[in-house]
Amino acid sequence: MSLADAWEEHADEWIAWARARGHDGFWEGTWPALKAALPDPVGLTVEVGCGEGRATRSLLSLGHQVLTVERSPRLAVAARTSEPPAVVAVADAAALPMMSASAALVVASMVLQDLDDLDSSLTEVARVLCPGGRLCFAIVHPFSSAQDPENFGIDGPLVVGRPYLSERRYVDRVEKDGLSMTFVSVHRPLSAYFTALHAAGLSVELLTEHGEGIVPWLLVCRARKNSADHSMAPL
Numbered sequence: 001m002s003l004a005d006a007w008e009e010h011a012d013e014w015i016a017w018a019r020a021r022g023h024d025g026f027w028e029g030t031w032p033a034l035k036a037a038l039p040d041p042v043g044l045t046v047e048v049g050c051g052e053g054r055a056t057r058s059l060l061s062l063g064h065q066v067l068t069v070e071r072s073p074r075l076a077v078a079a080r081t082s083e084p085p086a087v088v089a090v091a092d093a094a095a096l097p098m099m100s101a102s103a104a105l106v107v108a109s110m111v112l113q114d115l116d117d118l119d120s121s122l123t124e125v126a127r128v129l130c131p132g133g134r135l136c137f138a139i140v141h142p143f144s145s146a147q148d149p150e151n152f153g154i155d156g157p158l159v160v161g162r163p164y165l166s167e168r169r170y171v172d173r174v175e176k177d178g179l180s181m182t183f184v185s186v187h188r189p190l191s192a193y194f195t196a197l198h199a200a201g202l203s204v205e206l207l208t209e210h211g212e213g214i215v216p217w218l219l220v221c222r223a224r225k226n227s228a229d230h231s232m233a234p235l
Contacts, residue, residue: 003116003169004071004092006184011074015052017181024176026110029218031058033210034109034138037222041065043104046128048093048121049111053079056086059107067103069096094120098128105129108137112193113145113185119196126200129225135202141209141219145170145187158215165189193221201226 007014017023034055041064050056050068052075059066068088070076079086091097093108094117106125115121125135148161149170162168172183197204206222 001184003114003184003186006182007114008072008074010182010184011072011078013179013181014075015078017179018052018054020177020179023179025217026054029210030110030138031055033208033218033220034107034136035062037136037206037208037220038062038107039105039134039136039222041105043130044102045105045107046096046098046103048096048106048108048125049114050079050086050088051075053082053086053088055107055109057082057084060084060086064105067098069093093117094124096124096128100127101130101133103128103130104133106133106135108135110138110140112137112139113188114183115186118186118188118192119199122196122200122202126202126225131225131227133225135197135223135225136221138218138220139193140185141211141216142188142190142193143215144211144217145185146189147215165191167192190219197223 041062045059045064045066047056047066047068050070056066056068056079068086069091070088071092073090076088076090079088089097093115106129112118146160146164148159149172167186167188169186174181202223203226204221204223208220209216210218
């Protein structure tokens, strides 16, 4: 099963989970950190992986003109029928249905660790960005996703039973206040993200890490599309 198929399978769980305000770390953690990295709204903002639309609604409230992409048909319907409604294209992040150089900003809120093809997706992000355009994203911190799944959510010493540098799929099943959610994601080391960004012609200009526990759980990054094509430049 692909990561995209897993999100479609658990779409109803996610809609209930995400819309229970304060149920997870989005409103107090992810969104404030991601918001702080966003440039002012100018031109088109493309959101990759909008889910049920909570980040989309937050972007709209800041004055962004947002066009979203979501791979899961059920999540796309939820985003389209939310208030305010999102403009959603059902498509894969590795094949964005937008013209080249059409967007000033691309936003991906807790999405990149859930993509089947990170390299192609970031290449597509760079394609749709105008020169000088920005990508702002939040991901599960690789230090957190490297942990053994049974230690997720436990504030204690880092327990890593497999090599940090090895990419691997993991499943995180969470229950809270009568709701449950199954997250199927990929652990990638930080170097995998930076290598993919560089190959796509995106230069990191801001990186922040968040979490009050021993291990940070959130990483936020802003990258700028280079004016020239540096995708083949050596590291």
